[in-house]
Amino acid sequence: MLTNTEVRSKVLDIIADIALDDDVTGISDEIALREQLDLDSMDFLDIVMELKKRHKIEVPQEDYPRLATMQSCVDYLAPKFNQ
């Protein structure tokens, strides 16, 4: 059973690998990731593909908006990590 903090850190690992020239240590959980980091739609697709590759988690296209902030990522992904 992963805690929310552990889920957050797994998501952060993915984001750090994608936005590799950005500092991801100070990300605020409530503000849209797009506003804090240099992420575009191509990069969000990468986050989805990384979730599938690393954790076998599928995110259907209609759920992409759920990945908008770090908090919404954790809320949405925690149950999937723990399935």
Place this chain on the structure above:
Amino acid sequence: MSSSEKYDCIVIGAGMSGLASGIRLAMYDKKVLILERHTISGGLNSYYARGKRKFDVGLHALTNFVGPKDKGKPFNKLMKQLRIPYDDFKLSPQNYSLISFPDKKLKFTNDINCLVQEINELFPDQVDGFINLLNHVKNFDEVNLNNETVMAKTVVRHFISNESLVEMIFCPLLIYGSAWENDMDFSQFVIMFKSIFLEGFSRPEGGVRTIINLLHQKLESLGASIRYKACVSKILTENNKIIGVEINDNEIIYCDKILSSMGLPETFDVVNDSDFFKKYPKPNIGKLTFCESILITDKKPKELGIDATIIFYNNRPEYLYQSPTTLFDRESGVLCFPNNFNYQNNNTYNDDYSEGVLRVTNIANFELWNQLKMGPNKEQYLEAKEQVFLNAKKILSASGLNQDYQILFKDIFTPTTIKRYTSHYGGVVYGSSDKSRNGKTPIDGLFICGTDQGFLGIVGSMLSGISMANLHVLQGDS
């Protein structure tokens, strides 16, 4: 002979677009194989060595220069998609470049304000129009795959009424990336304008090798492989769907999808459907090709009076970007001085050339060179190359290079050289004048990337490989 292994995707060509697409596919666990008919990678942007000297071909400068913190620009997008850190490219920006016409010279740098100021001085009544053009360009969505084709000169003339200024603005943009003679599609114009005037030129320390090595390291770390001396002799289809390729006329490799960077006419010619061209029109073979003189000198250009990075030289009132009726166009050319990047800019990267390097590129006529090359008298071909070299010296001198230098080595390549190494029909550098913007072909599972998808230059071709891999293989998957 046939291999029992089946690939998710075969990438044809280990040029910039092929390597970049291979990285994306391998990154997401696709079983991918890159096939390259030559013995090294790079395609149109490659390298060679003579003795201890290293030479770049293709790349004069890397366009789309941005700093590490410029968000959302093509270069940064590309690095993120490939997961290669900015600093690994070891970029030094240009000093400045010149557009040199008979009675006027326009200077530009990686800061657009320099060009605005120059236009304000030389064409004061045009500067407002130019600023409006700038805004139009900045707000234009050039990579939208649904843009209508509109000729760029028509659009630009709405903003700029002085024909010499129109010619001067188009000169670098045409010769650095137009597959069409004398004009280009407006979307392509915007891509070129942003990459050259708004973002600008830089050079990686070590030249094109640095980029190719980075791509190789990435591919290797992901476990993908390149097979050299593998010439695709047939693209195999069944019921209009890809099933594999035949290489070197004797070996079959099966796959589900193909990304081809061979070029549009070159790709369609190897599809094993004898009725293909009864059903679909044959793409045009482009006309734009070049010859280039590379001179190694005992002194660097700065000591000889030139500190510009690139000079777009034109000795006519208008700029003729078209296949010449002679072997090469003597009256225009691009002069590139790789020693003249701003290496001190960050105190990190150096001019890796210990000697002077002068490159002069002229528009050339493939057919005429090919006749000489194929002709019975090899001396004529060599003599023509000597003419290219003598003309290069003349243009260098006309551009202000002091003649007090010794040539330590020289090499001249021609359109037939380009054809030999890239296998592009007609030795074309910017591909066919027919593009497949969305990468699709009439064959299910066959997609085009690279030059004939339509994103040009080193940054453009890598973006092409990435976006076609994303769109047609990775996304097409879910």
